[in-house]
Each structure stands twice: as C-alpha cells, then as structure tokens.
Amino acid sequence: AQRVTQPEKLLSVFKGAPVELKCNYSYSGSPELFWYVQYSRQRLQLLLRHISRESIKGFTADLNKGETSFHLKKPFAQEEDSAMYYCALNHRGSTLGRLYFGRGTQLTVWP
Amino acid sequence: EPEVTQTPSHQVTQMGQEVILRCVPISNHLYFYWYRQILGQKVEFLVSFYNNEISEKSEIFDDQFSVERPDGSNFTLKIRSTKLEDSAMYFCASSRRGQGAGELFFGEGSRLTVL
Numbered sequence: 001a002q003r004v005t006q007p008e009k010l011l012s013v014f015k016g017a018p019v020e021l022k023c024n025y026s027y028s029g030s031p032e033l034f035w036y037v038q039y040s041r042q043r044l045q046l047l048l049r050h051i052s053r054e055s056i057k058g059f060t061a062d063l064n065k066g067e068t069s070f071h072l073k074k075p076f077a078q079e080e081d082s083a084m085y086y087c088a089l090n091h092r093g094s095t096l097g098r099l100y101f102g103r104g105t106q107l108t109v110w111p
Numbered sequence: 112e113p114e115v116t117q118t119p120s121h122q123v124t125q126m127g128q129e130v131i132l133r134c135v136p137i138s139n140h141l142y143f144y145w146y147r148q149i150l151g152q153k154v155e156f157l158v159s160f161y162n163n164e165i166s167e168k169s170e171i172f173d174d175q176f177s178v179e180r181p182d183g184s185n186f187t188l189k190i191r192s193t194k195l196e197d198s199a200m201y202f203c204a205s206s207r208r209g210q211g212a213g214e215l216f217f218g219e220g221s222r223l224t225v226l
Contacts, residue, residue, distance in 0.1 A: 043114075044154070044202065044217040086154065098167055099146075099215065101154040 002027045004089050006102035013077050014110045021072040021105045023061075023087030032090040033063055033070040034099070039083045047072075047085070057081070077109045113137045117203050117218035125226055127192050132221045134186045134203030143186045144204040144215065145178065147171070154202070160186065193225045 003026040013019045025031060035047040048056045050063040050070060061072045070087060084106050088099040116135045124130050136143050145157040158168040160178055175191045186205075190197055200222050204215040 043219045046214045049214070098156045098159060098169075099154075100156070103153050 002031075002089055002100045004087050004100050004102040006085075006087055006105050008105045009103065010106050010108070012108045012110060015079055016076050019074050019077040019081070019107065019109075021085050021087075021107065023070045023072065023102060025068050025070065025087075025089050027068075027089060031063075033061070034088045034090070035059070035061055035070075035072050036086045036088055036101075037083050038086070044086070077107075079109050079111055082107055082109045115203055115205055115216050115218035117201075117221050119221055120219065121222045121224070123224045123226065124193055126195055130190045130193055130197075130223060132188045132190075132201050132203075132223070134188070134218055135184050136186055136203065136205030137207075137216055138184070140205035140207050140216070142166075142206045142208070143178075143180070144206075145188045146202040146204065146217075147199040148202065148220075149196075149199040157188070157201075190223075193223075195225050198223055198225045 005024045007022050011021060033050040036044050037047040038044045047059060048054055048061060050061060059072055059074045061070050063070050072085060084104045086104045087102040090099050115137055118133045122130060141161060143160040146154050147157055148154045155171060156169050158172045158178055159166045163180060177189045179187050186203060188201060200220045202220045203218040206215050
C-alpha cells in the first residue's frame with residue numbers, strides 16, 4: 001500500500017536559517033513524488049516534482065530511493081515561505097490524479 | 112491566469128439531505144478530480160473523471176457519491192444522503208494531461224458541514 005509520512009506537523013525556523021521538511025514514502029514500485037504548498041488563504045498548488053529536478057523559490061527536493069525519502073530543503077528560509085507543505089505520491093500506472101498526500105507540515109518562518 | 116472555481120465556499124446541511132458541490136475546471140483541461148480533507152486529516156482522493164466517465168475512484172467514493180459533467184464547463188459532486196462524517200473540505204482539481212504531467216490545479220475548496 002502506498003503511504004506518505006511527514007513526521008513533523010509543525011516546523012519553525014528563523015529567517016535566513018536552513019529548513020528541511022521531511023517526507024518518507026512506502027511504495028514498492030517507481031513513485032512520482034511532489035511537493036504541494038498552501039499559503040495562507042490560498043489554494044493548494046504544486047511547488048515541485050521530482051522528475052523535473054528543478055529549484056522553485058529556492059527549494060529543492062531529491063528523491064532518495066534507498067531511504068525512500070523526498071525531503072524538501074531550502075538553505076535560507078524567508079518569511080514568505082511560511083505555509084503548509086504537503087508531500088504527495090503518485091504511482092506509475094495509476095491515473096495521474098490519484099495522489100496520496102502526507103498530512104502536511106506547517107512551516108513558520110520567524111523574522 | 113485561469114483558475115479552478117468552486118461553489119459554494121461553505122455549505123451547512125442536515126444529515127440525510129442531498130448536497131451538490133460545483134466546480135468549473137480550467138477550460139482546456141481534460142482530467143477532473145475530487146479530493147476531500149476532513150479536519151485535521153490528510154487530503155484524500157475521491158474520484159477522477161475523464162472523457163465523461165469515471166476513470167478511477169477510491170474506497171471512500173461509495174454509492175452515495177456521484178459525479179457529473181452536465182455541460183461543457185461544470186463538474187459536480189453529489190452526495191445523495193449526507194452523513195455527519197461527510198463533513199469536510201472538498202477540493203476540485205483539474206489537469207491538462209493524464210499520465211506523467213504531474214500538476215493538478217486545485218480550487219479553493221467547498222467546506223461542507225453536516226449537522
């Protein structure tokens with residue numbers, strides 16, 4: 001069964017500090033992993049996906065199949081990064097939209 | 112920038128009543144979805160819809176749920192006889208492509224409260 005675990009419900013850092021939001025998954029096949037973000041009073045939106053290997057808003061995430069992890073990292077957090085972050089998994093062979101979400105991590109960046 | 116729109120933003124209903132949640136997906140998108148999030152819990156997949164039929168549904172999507180695309184723009188979720196446990200935020204989403212594209216565009220959600 002597919003499962004996405006985000007162990008931290010809340011995470012607080014100061015502006016300029018590095019931040020890492022953890023995501024672990026369980027899936028026996030080849031997963032597609034995503035990070036979605038929801039800023040205050042805004043809709044859920046895609047932040048990045050592992051297949052793109054891109055950096056968005058200074059965030060990166062590397063798929064580590066050995067550790068079954070897809071942690072989201074940013075070297076210098078900004079106040080505008082405060083939001084709810086969701087890790088999500090889609091398994092190949094499924095219709096695109098069946099994403100399995102983690103419970104989310106609320107990131108607060110203090111000034 | 113085009114957005115997925117959902118109505119109503121909040122609906123309160125009595126247990127046993129029928130509820131219809133409406134969504135207008137982005138116009139050139141072909142794949143449509145409903146997700147829900149019970150307060151404090153994960154965002155959960157309900158159903159996906161393509162080419163005027165359900166392409167996949169979860170175990171949550173039982174006989175009391177149905178989806179419809181009644182015209183070229185709307186996509187609706189109907190709950191036939193609401194239960195207390197149906198209280199949740201319901202998200203509609205759409206995407207341009209199927210397999211491999213990866214990006215869903217979500218609406219702001221419809222909060223359903225069942226009393």
